[in-house]
Amino acid sequence: MKIHLLVSSFVAASLFVGCSKQESAPSAAPAPASSAVAASTSTPAAAQAAAGVRVITIHGGDTMKFDVTSIEAKPGEEIKVVLKNVGTQPKEIMGHNWVLLKAGVDAQAFSMAATSAKATDYIPESFKDQVIVHTKLLGPNESEEVTFKAPSAPGDYPFVCSFPAHFLVGMKGVLTVK
Numbered sequence: 001m002k003i004h005l006l007v008s009s010f011v012a013a014s015l016f017v018g019c020s021k022q023e024s025a026p027s028a029a030p031a032p033a034s035s036a037v038a039a040s041t042s043t044p045a046a047a048q049a050a051a052g053v054r055v056i057t058i059h060g061g062d063t064m065k066f067d068v069t070s071i072e073a074k075p076g077e078e079i080k081v082v083l084k085n086v087g088t089q090p091k092e093i094m095g096h097n098w099v100l101l102k103a104g105v106d107a108q109a110f111s112m113a114a115t116s117a118k119a120t121d122y123i124p125e126s127f128k129d130q131v132i133v134h135t136k137l138l139g140p141n142e143s144e145e146v147t148f149k150a151p152s153a154p155g156d157y158p159f160v161c162s163f164p165a166h167f168l169v170g171m172k173g174v175l176t177v178k
């Protein structure tokens with residue numbers, strides 16, 4: 001996944017810089033790991049320019065928080081959310097997902113129901129039709145991207161990590177369509 005991101009960011013960057021590509025290639029090649037991280041964080045703007053899809057990268061880790069807690073979107077805007085689990089704890093005790101709920105859904109009730117939905121990756125069957133989009137549950141160093149269209153109706157759409165208790169600790173946010 002990381003390689004895919006790097007490749008797509010490189011491709012996007014190449015498109016972006018056009019004929020100065022040859023300058024960027026040698027400097028990118030010997031990059032150490034830390035630069036690779038920097039390169040992947042530069043993906044959103046580049047990818048947006050290349051594909052017309054806005055990329056929002058959200059990190060979650062052992063502190064049980066998302067580093068992005070509010071997202072604004074235009075009605076029907078195409079968005080790609082990339083969730084990265086940057087924690088170190090095993091998935092069984094500290095997994096993370098990203099679940100976008102319909103407007104008006106009680107996110108706390110959803111999260112309570114999710115607690116007993118381990119078999120379905122903490123997406124409770126009873127709330128399935130209240131979910132707009134979600135990632136799978138990620139262990140440490142895993143990432144997943146989901147692409148979706150923002151709802152057409154303006155409003156506040158809650159998002160949560162539905163791993164048990166993470167909502168209560170504050171692993172949540174809001175996507176606002178306006």
Ligand SMILES: [Cu+2]
Pocket residue numbers: 060064094095096097161162163166171
């Ligand atoms: Cu979580």
